Amino acid sequence: MVEEVLSVYPEKARKLRAKHIVVKEEGSTCAIKSNIKCVPGLMTARGCAYAGAKGVVWGPLRDMIHLSHGPVGCGYYSWGGRRNLTKGIVGVESFTLMQFTSDFSESDIVYGGDKKLEKVLREAKELFPSVQGVSICSECPVGLIGDDIESVAKKMTKELDIPIVPVRCEGFRGISQSLGHHIANDAVRDHLLGKKERDDVGPYDISLIGDYNIGGDAWASKKILEEMGLRVRNVWTGDGTVEGLMAAHQVKLNLIHCYRSMNYICRHMEETYGIPWLEFNFFGPTKIKESIRKIAARFDETIQRKGEEVIAKYEPLMRKVIDEYRPRLEGKRVMLYVGGLRPRHTVSAYEDLGMEVIGTGYEFAHKDDYERTFPEVKDGTIIYDDATEHELDEFVNRLRPDLVGSGIKEKYVFEKMGVPFRQMHSWDYSGPYHGYEGFPIFARDMDMAINSPTRTLLRAPWKKEKEAR
Numbered sequence: 001m002v003e004e005v006l007s008v009y010p011e012k013a014r015k016l017r018a019k020h021i022v023v024k025e026e027g028s029t030c031a032i033k034s035n036i037k038c039v040p041g042l043m044t045a046r047g048c049a050y051a052g053a054k055g056v057v058w059g060p061l062r063d064m065i066h067l068s069h070g071p072v073g074c075g076y077y078s079w080g081g082r083r084n085l086t087k088g089i090v091g092v093e094s095f096t097l098m099q100f101t102s103d104f105s106e107s108d109i110v111y112g113g114d115k116k117l118e119k120v121l122r123e124a125k126e127l128f129p130s131v132q133g134v135s136i137c138s139e140c141p142v143g144l145i146g147d148d149i150e151s152v153a154k155k156m157t158k159e160l161d162i163p164i165v166p167v168r169c170e171g172f173r174g175i176s177q178s179l180g181h182h183i184a185n186d187a188v189r190d191h192l193l194g195k196k197e198r199d200d201v202g203p204y205d206i207s208l209i210g211d212y213n214i215g216g217d218a219w220a221s222k223k224i225l226e227e228m229g230l231r232v233r234n235v236w237t238g239d240g241t242v243e244g245l246m247a248a249h250q251v252k253l254n255l256i257h258c259y260r261s262m263n264y265i266c267r268h269m270e271e272t273y274g275i276p277w278l279e280f281n282f283f284g285p286t287k288i289k290e291s292i293r294k295i296a297a298r299f300d301e302t303i304q305r306k307g308e309e310v311i312a313k314y315e316p317l318m319r320k321v322i323d324e325y326r327p328r329l330e331g332k333r334v335m336l337y338v339g340g341l342r343p344r345h346t347v348s349a350y351e352d353l354g355m356e357v358i359g360t361g362y363e364f365a366h367k368d369d370y371e372r373t374f375p376e377v378k379d380g381t382i383i384y385d386d387a388t389e390h391e392l393d394e395f396v397n398r399l400r401p402d403l404v405g406s407g408i409k410e411k412y413v414f415e416k417m418g419v420p421f422r423q424m425h426s427w428d429y430s431g432p433y434h435g436y437e438g439f440p441i442f443a444r445d446m447d448m449a450i451n452s453p454t455r456t457l458l459r460a461p462w463k464k465e466k467e468a469r
Contacts, residue, residue: 002382005394013039020385030374034385035366037175043389045337045363045409048171050074052180052364053187054137056261058167060084060212060238061245062094063132065124068101069117069149070139074171075101081408083426085213086239092130100124109141114152121156121164132242133163135187143170163242165191176364176386177339178260185264188236188245193265194273196246204230204299205251209266209277210258210341213238215431220438221257221282227313228296229306236262249273253298255280257434258340260369279372281341282434283442284349285318314436322352325443328451330354332402335395337387337410338424339363344373346405346424349433353443358399361387363407389413403450418458420449 002021006014019033038044047055050068055078058066068075079099088094102120104113121134136149153166167187169180206225211218218238225232233251234244254266254277266277278298280291289311296307332355336343343360350357357377361384362369373383382399384391396404396419404414405424414421422428422445430445432438 001398005391005398008390009042013042017042017388017391020387021391022383024374024377024379024381024383026379030370030383032367032370032383032385034362034370035175035178035364038386039388044386045389045407046175046386047177047180047363049169049173049177049180049183050137050139050171051078052177052261053167053169053184054078054135054180055082056177056212057181057184057188057237058135058137060086060096061135061240061242062086062088062096063130063241065095065098065100065128065131065134067120067124067134067136068099068139069104069113069136070102070141071104072101074139075099081426082212083214083429083431084238085216085219091128095128095131104139104141109145112145113142113147114149117147117149117152118156121152121160125160125162131162133165133192135165135167137167138170140171143168143172163191163195178364178366181261182264185262185268188265189268192242192245193269194246194249196243198233198247198250201250202231203252204303205233206230206253206255207234207236207248207251208232209236209254209256210262211235211238211434212258214425215427215433217432217434217438220432220435223437224282224288224292224310224435225255225295227306227310228292229303230295230299236265249275251275253278253295255295257282259372260340260365281345281348282438283342283345284352284439285315285322285436286352287345287348288436288439289315317436318439321440321443325447326352326354328447329443331356332450333358333399334403334405335359335399335401336424337361337363337384337392337404337406339365339407342405342424344369344376346433347376349439349442350446352439353446355403355446357381358401359384359395361385403446418455420452420455422446422449 006017022032084096086094086096090097138149149166153164157164165187169183173179218235222232234248254275256262256266256277256279259279269275281287292307296304334350334355334357343362347357359382403420405422407425411421411423433442
């Protein structure tokens with residue numbers, strides 16, 4: 001099947017794309033190519049470094065202004081798309097829902113924008129005096145003309161007495177949004193981490209890293225961890241705070257949810273401060289139980305006992321959800337194509353409902369992401385990296401899944417094909433999907449997508465009789 005799908009490409013492109021698609025077979029190893037440039041002319045779903053830095057990592061921090069430094073377009077079209085929920089009064093305690101831009105014009109490109117940037121930063125502080133910091137997320141023109149945002153940030157940090165963080169995340173850098181994650185991690189490391197000391201440090205202090213609180217996910221995860229007796233001192237970065245990031249070097253354990261976007265800062269804190277880190281998965285009761293025990297094993301018997309109590313408390317509730325939805329979803333087949341962690345982390349949640357993941361892949365993964373994915377899927381699963389529009393369409397046409405889980409760029413294509421679809425980047429305006437609070441919502445949404453009566457009004461292309469020509 002893979003060879004047939006790729007046969008439409010020129011020979012060079014066909015050979016290159018063949019290295020990005022594998023089918024897991026018994027005894028096989030994960031020999032998939034990843035994290036290399038897209039093939040010119042083939043449609044990709046990848047984003048840019050600006051999207052990874054501003055949209056993913058910095059944007060969810062609630063008490064900081066995130067300035068899109070450049071023309072208005074990048075900031076406008078990245079405004080509010082991720083559904084990073086926050087607490088607090090908008091404009092006073094939380095700025096996540098607001099859009100700030102330096103609105104570059106032609107004259108700024110010709111003469112430089114450093115003076116304008118200073119003016120924008122002063123205005124932001126004057127209009128919003130309670131803001132705790134500003135990130136300057138630079139767009140492509142800023143890098144192309146060589147503006148010195150670092151010197152402006154240094155000067156304005158002293159003048160405004162709040163951290164002004166320069167983030168060199170111009171969209172042309174790297175090959176996908178993945179480099180933007182790395183750049184953002186480095187900016188946190190260089191300008192915030194370790195800048196503040198807390199007096200009330202405890203033995204059960206932890207950081208929740210790589211959870212961006214999409215639809216309330218971080219709150220659902222935090223609830224479980226606190227019921228275990230742990231104290232979540234900061235979240236990176238969903239509903240997070242500047243103070244939390246500054247004092248994050250004092251925790252006892254870093255728990256990382258989205259490995260791809262935040263493993264860099266975890267490795268840095270392990271090397272510099274000796275803080276161990278652990279990847280966990282709170283999608284579906286099977287992985288939640290497994291993760292609770294892995295986390296508890298890092299602490300004493302008190303936490304281990306409370307961990308078992310949490311599992312026992314929620315097990316009947318999870319059984320009730322499974323008993324309700326599994327008969328309606330048993331045997332349904334799913335194809336996934338997302339970013340970050342979901343192509344592997346959600347597999348077990350689908351299996352808890354009796355569903356089967358027959359295809360999965362990432363937009364911007366690295367080799368170690370696929371090495372983590374391979375053990376999670378069954379033999380016969382097709383795994384694809386940086387899949388093109390043509391490839392996804394053909395895989396769906398040929399494999400005929402009962403559900404596709406992907407992003408907004410794919411959503412309407414497959415819905416118009418009559419294929420049930422869930423937006424797995426931001427939960428289709430639903431959520432949370434994490435934790436014991438999220439699994440019932442996850443199960444309901446999958447059932448609603450597949451078994452909605454509206455599906456009887458649509459027919460997928462392969463179910464239609466061919467017209468006589």
